[in-house]
Amino acid sequence: MIASAKRLLDRWRGGGEHAVTVPPMDGALRPNEAIEEAPVLVEAAAPDNLATDGARLMFSSGASVLELFSSGARAATKPFAAFDSPVSALALGPGGSVAAGLERGGIALRGGRHDCLVMEQIGGRALSCVTALLFEGEDTLVVALGSQRNGPDRWRHDLLQRNASGSVWRVTLPGGQATCLADGLAWPCGLAAAPDGGLVVAESWRNRLVGLAPGRRPAPLLTDIPGYPGRLAPRAGDAGHWLAVFAPRSQLVEFVLRERDYRESMMREVDPCFWIAPALSAAQSFLEPMQVGGLKQLGVLKPWAPTRSYGLVIGLDAGHEPAVSFHSRASGQRHGVTSCVEFGGRLLATSKGGGVVVSLPLPQGGVR
Amino acid sequence: MTPIIEMRSVTKEYRGIPAVQDVSFTLAPGEVHALLGENGAGKSTLTKIMAGVVQPTAGEMLVDGKPTAYATPAEALRDGIVMVFQENSLVPSMTVAQNLYLGEEKFFNRLRGLYIAAQQFLQSLNFNVDPWATVATLGAAKKQMVEIARAVRQNAKVIIFDEPTASLTPEEKHHFFALIRRLKARGVSIVFISHALEEALQISDRITILRDGQHVVTDDASSFDRDRIIRAMVGRSLSEELYKRDGAGPRPAGRRVLSVQNLSMGRVVRNNSFTIYSGQITGVFGLIGSGRTETAKIVSGVLKRDFFHGGEVRLGDRPVRYRVPRAAVLDGICYVTEDRKLEGFFETMSIAENLQMGELSSAQSGGFVLRMADMRALAAEWTRKLNIRAVDADPRVIELSGGNQQKVVIAKSLVQKPRVVIFDEPTRGVDVGAIAEIHQLINALADDGLAVIVISSYLPEILNLSDRILVSQRGRIVEEFSPEQATEEKIMYAAVH
Numbered sequence: 064m065i066a067s068a069k070r071l072l073d074r075w076r077g078g079g080e081h082a083v084t085v086p087p088m089d090g091a092l093r094p095n096e097a098i099e100e101a102p103v104l105v106e107a108a109a110p111d112n113l114a115t116d117g118a119r120l121m122f123s124s125g126a127s128v129l130e131l132f133s134s135g136a137r138a139a140t141k142p143f144a145a146f147d148s149p150v151s152a153l154a155l156g157p158g159g160s161v162a163a164g165l166e167r168g169g170i171a172l173r174g175g176r177h178d179c180l181v182m183e184q185i186g187g188r189a190l191s192c193v194t195a196l197l198f199e200g201e202d203t204l205v206v207a208l209g210s211q212r213n214g215p216d217r218w219r220h221d222l223l224q225r226n227a228s229g230s231v232w233r234v235t236l237p238g239g240q241a242t243c244l245a246d247g248l249a250w251p252c253g254l255a256a257a258p259d260g261g262l263v264v265a266e267s268w269r270n271r272l273v274g275l276a277p278g279r280r281p282a283p284l285l286t287d288i289p290g291y292p293g294r295l296a297p298r299a300g301d302a303g304h305w306l307a308v309f310a311p312r313s314q315l316v317e318f319v320l321r322e323r324d325y326r327e328s329m330m331r332e333v334d335p336c337f338w339i340a341p342a343l344s345a346a347q348s349f350l351e352p353m354q355v356g357g358l359k360q361l362g363v364l365k366p367w368a369p370t371r372s373y374g375l376v377i378g379l380d381a382g383h384e385p386a387v388s389f390h391s392r393a394s395g396q397r398h399g400v401t402s403c404v405e406f407g408g409r410l411l412a413t414s415k416g417g418g419v420v421v422s423l424p425l426p427q428g429g430v431r
Numbered sequence: 432m433t434p435i436i437e438m439r440s441v442t443k444e445y446r447g448i449p450a451v452q453d454v455s456f457t458l459a460p461g462e463v464h465a466l467l468g469e470n471g472a473g474k475s476t477l478t479k480i481m482a483g484v485v486q487p488t489a490g491e492m493l494v495d496g497k498p499t500a501y502a503t504p505a506e507a508l509r510d511g512i513v514m515v516f517q518e519n520s521l522v523p524s525m526t527v528a529q530n531l532y533l534g535e536e537k538f539f540n541r542l543r544g545l546y547i548a549a550q551q552f553l554q555s556l557n558f559n560v561d562p563w564a565t566v567a568t569l570g571a572a573k574k575q576m577v578e579i580a581r582a583v584r585q586n587a588k589v590i591i592f593d594e595p596t597a598s599l600t601p602e603e604k605h606h607f608f609a610l611i612r613r614l615k616a617r618g619v620s621i622v623f624i625s626h627a628l629e630e631a632l633q634i635s636d637r638i639t640i641l642r643d644g645q646h647v648v649t650d651d652a653s654s655f656d657r658d659r660i661i662r663a664m665v666g667r668s669l670s671e672e673l674y675k676r677d678g679a680g681p682r683p684a685g686r687r688v689l690s691v692q693n694l695s696m697g698r699v700v701r702n703n704s705f706t707i708y709s710g711q712i713t714g715v716f717g718l719i720g721s722g723r724t725e726t727a728k729i730v731s732g733v734l735k736r737d738f739f740h741g742g743e744v745r746l747g748d749r750p751v752r753y754r755v756p757r758a759a760v761l762d763g764i765c766y767v768t769e770d771r772k773l774e775g776f777f778e779t780m781s782i783a784e785n786l787q788m789g790e791l792s793s794a795q796s797g798g799f800v801l802r803m804a805d806m807r808a809l810a811a812e813w814t815r816k817l818n819i820r821a822v823d824a825d826p827r828v829i830e831l832s833g834g835n836q837q838k839v840v841i842a843k844s845l846v847q848k849p850r851v852v853i854f855d856e857p858t859r860g861v862d863v864g865a866i867a868e869i870h871q872l873i874n875a876l877a878d879d880g881l882a883v884i885v886i887s888s889y890l891p892e893i894l895n896l897s898d899r900i901l902v903s904q905r906g907r908i909v910e911e912f913s914p915e916q917a918t919e920e921k922i923m924y925a926a927v928h
Binding site for chain 1: 683684685686687690691692693704705706708738739740741742743745748750752899901908911
């Protein structure tokens, strides 16, 4: 009763869960230009899904999976596989297996023991929105399904519809016996193994990381991330993870997310590229909403409109606390960092919005 | 030339314990004379004798060469000796103009004329204070300005300033020093008590240093440097420990303890956001009026944020909204106030009773008052821990020097076993010896894993203490520096532009 009254009061005055607030980027998240200044390894159309098995490094570009050969600041690519639909998730497993989630639905495996295996269903559900994959040994695959209502390309729809229909599954290959590890997640989009044998899942629309362990409810590990968390990758030394944050939060978007009628009307009547919603890159059109104001701060005239795109990779320590971060700020181009991976003593990241794969130096002395 | 004030072997004892002992002092006409010493050195007592606030136990005072003994400040005022106290003596319910003309009211008063005269007078001093404002609504700096203006208005021959610049911004200090030079040119003698040694070196003609109630040295200001002053004040050099970081470097951030998101309160705090981590000292610098104190007070439940869309404060992962400070104390948030006289302690109560008040609001008390013996044991423990120096075992706080009063305020918060401690101007009006002790204490708290926030207007303090530095301007945090990046110029630029 009191909780209900409090919720009503919060709703009326914009407090509690109805507060239109965004956590600050300070401390370990203090902005820098590291991603913007990083050397470009490869330019590609919408690069995404960087993945490694320790020896090979691959990423997706549209419907292709490319193998990346990196040597210092230079790199070359070689096509590994091509599919009939854009790749929405990628994982490299032991024994040479490569699993690719497809935007049209399904998971296709190439190489290794399960070469040419295709999965269309999981636990009786259609594999319609594969957002992340992770091999746990040669015969076990963990699959994150972002949503039951939208495909991977409709992620902005899913956010604005405020869905929480994602799930995480453990699948045994080749038979496809599946166990649901968690359901009701809000766009799970990153998977990583935890040192305790569990899983770490990036739950994008709730701006948090959760831990999954057998027989337990998802436990928050890191909450209130100032952006939408994407793919996770392990850090060398089994201590912590790298987290790609593919879009920033802003008070404007948070406000829109709390205004159901406005949101529905916007989605019905306005072209999606002009929605007040996060984006992977800054739009170039003058029709971009609200890019008209200015604000003088620290003697520099800055655009007033909150940015809808950003580039951010966060280094998390063993306790899942941010310890270091790399940014491409509002004024930059390398936005929409959807994936990252540590390889060969460097941190590589895909800027899907900027169309590049960049190579970042690891912080000296480790993350902490 | 006959000194305007001459004190010969003056002693003042309280309950048999000398606060000032056998001190001789001269003040020449048109001289600016700085009086320096640690808290408890006897500076305030000596000047209170000059101004007739207290009477000496032994010794003699001559004014214009004539032996004089003032029984009241009014008698000293008749001879043109005015004292501007560290703790202001304004009437809070009256306006600035009414305070300026207090005691000079006519039978019929023309208020409009009074306000216009007050405004012109304040403008002539370059003090940006609204004469129509009620004193209670003014901040500490503006109250100090009104206090100074009142002293100047009384056409004094001798003005004694006790820590006049403690709450002024750099720009206001600049105007204040210009005012002192104008007064000096008019032949007014100034006694200037300050803990800011650079100011004393900059403005004064001569410097007298006291230690433990005794005279140490009087000499021309030009013959002093900072290190010589400190050595004379404390008997050892504190420069190293005060203003240089040790080689350890900044502490790494621990867990996120406090997250302030888009906090707003009227036009004072505007969409302010920052994060505080455990095991770290976060320094917050800003000019007066930049909303630092108000933000800290909202976090600790002293002030309330805007009712509608006032933003969010998250303690760990939990949103919190405190209506009273006790709720914050129960959650482990303590605020050590900048205005200790008004908000920090009960001045007529003893140290033990004050600590008991702090303890009573904490979770461990369970709302029960301590037994007298436990209360005394608590006071003894914290007196020892924080090295609180007093003339007897459990004195009233009003009888302590400024630095020791500040330690009582800190102890009163620390007995609550907090996990977030907010220090607001922790060393304002505190001598260099006590500054070093307070800095050590703050460092020890961070080393113990507490999240510590230090709000300060004094850049060397921010640079010395902080593991990360936030700069506040116009109600919000506008910049963050690491100690390696930070310089005084960069911080000040961020605070002003």
